[in-house]
Amino acid sequence: MTDFRTLDDAGPLQGKRVLLRVDLNVPMEGGRVTDATRIERVVPTIREIADAGGRVILLAHFGRPKGKPDPKDSLKPILPTLSEKLARPVAFGEDCVGEAAAKAVAALNDGDVLLLENTRYHAGEEKNDAEFARALAENGDLYVNEAFSAAHRAHASTEGLARLLPAYAGRLMQAELDALTKGLESPARPVIAIVGGAKVSTKIDLLENLVAKVDMLVIGGGMANTFLHAQGKDVGKSLCEKDLAETAQRILTAAKEKNCTIILPADALVAREFKANAENETVTVDAVPSDAMILDVGASSIATIDGAIDEARTLVWNGPLGAFELTPFDTGTVAVARHAAARTKAGQLVSVAGGGDTVAALNHAGVGEDFSYVSTAGGAFLEWLEGKELPGVEALRAKG
Numbered sequence: 418m419t420d421f422r423t424l425d426d427a428g429p430l431q432g433k434r435v436l437l438r439v440d441l442n443v444p445m446e447g448g449r450v451t452d453a454t455r456i457e458r459v460v461p462t463i464r465e466i467a468d469a470g471g472r473v474i475l476l477a478h479f480g481r482p483k484g485k486p487d488p489k490d491s492l493k494p495i496l497p498t499l500s501e502k503l504a505r506p507v508a509f510g511e512d513c514v515g516e517a518a519a520k521a522v523a524a525l526n527d528g529d530v531l532l533l534e535n536t537r538y539h540a541g542e543e544k545n546d547a548e549f550a551r552a553l554a555e556n557g558d559l560y561v562n563e564a565f566s567a568a569h570r571a572h573a574s575t576e577g578l579a580r581l582l583p584a585y586a587g588r589l590m591q592a593e594l595d596a597l598t599k600g601l602e603s604p605a606r607p608v609i610a611i612v613g614g615a616k617v618s619t620k621i622d623l624l625e626n627l628v629a630k631v632d633m634l635v636i637g638g639g640m641a642n643t644f645l646h647a648q649g650k651d652v653g654k655s656l657c658e659k660d661l662a663e664t665a666q667r668i669l670t671a672a673k674e675k676n677c678t679i680i681l682p683a684d685a686l687v688a689r690e691f692k693a694n695a696e697n698e699t700v701t702v703d704a705v706p707s708d709a710m711i712l713d714v715g716a717s718s719i720a721t722i723d724g725a726i727d728e729a730r731t732l733v734w735n736g737p738l739g740a741f742e743l744t745p746f747d748t749g750t751v752a753v754a755r756h757a758a759a760r761t762k763a764g765q766l767v768s769v770a771g772g773g774d775t776v777a778a779l780n781h782a783g784v785g786e787d788f789s790y791v792s793t794a795g796g797a798f799l800e801w802l803e804g805k806e807l808p809g810v811e812a813l814r815a816k817g
């Protein structure tokens with residue numbers, strides 16, 4: 418990563434206001450952080466800057482609040498976990514721009530840490546609006562991007578800001594790119610990818626390029642339902658983006674052309690309520706009751722996926738196979754994660770997984786330490802794998 422400026426190039430940080438873009442989009446339940454991996458991975462950089470006398474101003478997004486404040490997407494509930502992991506106090510600014518931000522920043526002493534409220538509370542963030550980026554830049558002397566997992570977004574705090582201030586890659590940004598390059602630049606074949614999760618519309622397009630890069634593609638989670646629908650199956654009340662059926666068809670055709678084997682669930686665990694221990698049954702994907710939702714892959718699908726992993730030498734995985742936060746709909750994700758971990762430990766597989774919820778799912782399965790590499794990034798990791806340039810990374814090149 419020699420074409421980046423890194424923290425090593427930033428000069429003395431004493432007294433400098435450092436706008437540090439991090440990804441705090443962590444899994445939460447009942448107002449509490451349920452997986453702190455993304456926080457833990459940025460702690461060393463925050464400490465490093467603060468210990469050098471810098472004033473750390475954390476910029477981050479949470480959820481998708483559509484450009485206006487929404488209390489359910491506040492970063493405030495993350496503060497206790499952030500402060501605990503950092504083992505130091507963290508101040509909070511009620512807005513990331515304007516008077517509230519300026520006041521909070523002005524109150525900082527050298528070595529202090531401040532978290533500003535969700536950047537996505539402003540429409541200018543996702544539009545990468547120049548004026549909004551300038552408003553963010555007003556509070557900093559330099560910019561450090563540590564949010565590899567949001568680097569596929571050309572937003573004001575991930576891209577625009579890097580063009581306004583001296584910009585540097587943070588330690589995690591560097592480490593992620595180094596690890597992925599080392600692990601996956603020329604992967605041992607066959608390569609299997611598992612893509613699941615719930616962010617169907619923002620991730621489906623990248624599958625078209627992915628099928629050219631991998632030998633087998635397992636489509637699970639909410640993502641699978643759109644494909645099952647595209648194949649003419651009734652998915653009942655399942656999470657499904659019906660208007661993406663054509664895109665799904667196109668991906669299936671591209672896979673055939675590229676000789677990539679697509680593995681879709683053949684059976685599923687369905688329920689009528691989205692809650693833990695909801696009454697459930699296993700059905701084939703041709704027989705999903707119209708009032709039920711697919712919440713996990715079934716036993717026969719798990720066996721097929723495990724068998725495919727046995728044939729592979731490299732696995733890349735983003736997106737849980739089911740609603741793993743709710744038992745028993747964690748069964749598929751846990752079983753496949755443990756199988757991949759065992760193959761990895763036996764030296765038969767290189768396994769790379771990433772994504773906020775995917776990491777939480779691996780930790781839930783007790784195998785977070787057993788994969789070859791666990792990235793904080795999901796969508797960004799897949800786009801990197803596609804060979805796409807990531808706007809957040811590109812904006813850092815040759816800046817400083």
Ligand SMILES: Nc1ncnc2c1ncn2[C@@H]1O[C@H](COP(=O)(O)OP(=O)(O)O)[C@@H](O)[C@H]1O
Nearest residue numbers: 614615616638639712739740772773774775795
């Ligand atoms: N069949 C399904 N129906 C509804 N939600 C699902 C299903 N399968 C997976 N999910 C949800 O997908 C979410 C994770 O998706 P996503 O954000 O794309 O993953 P990541 O954060 O790892 O990139 C989890 O909260 C999980 O409950």
Ligand SMILES: O=C(OP(=O)(O)O)[C@H](O)COP(=O)(O)O
Nearest residue numbers: 440442566567772773794795796
């Ligand atoms: O959680 C994230 O990505 P991921 O779900 O792909 O791991 C990032 O914070 C990006 O969030 P976004 O997909 O709402 O832009």
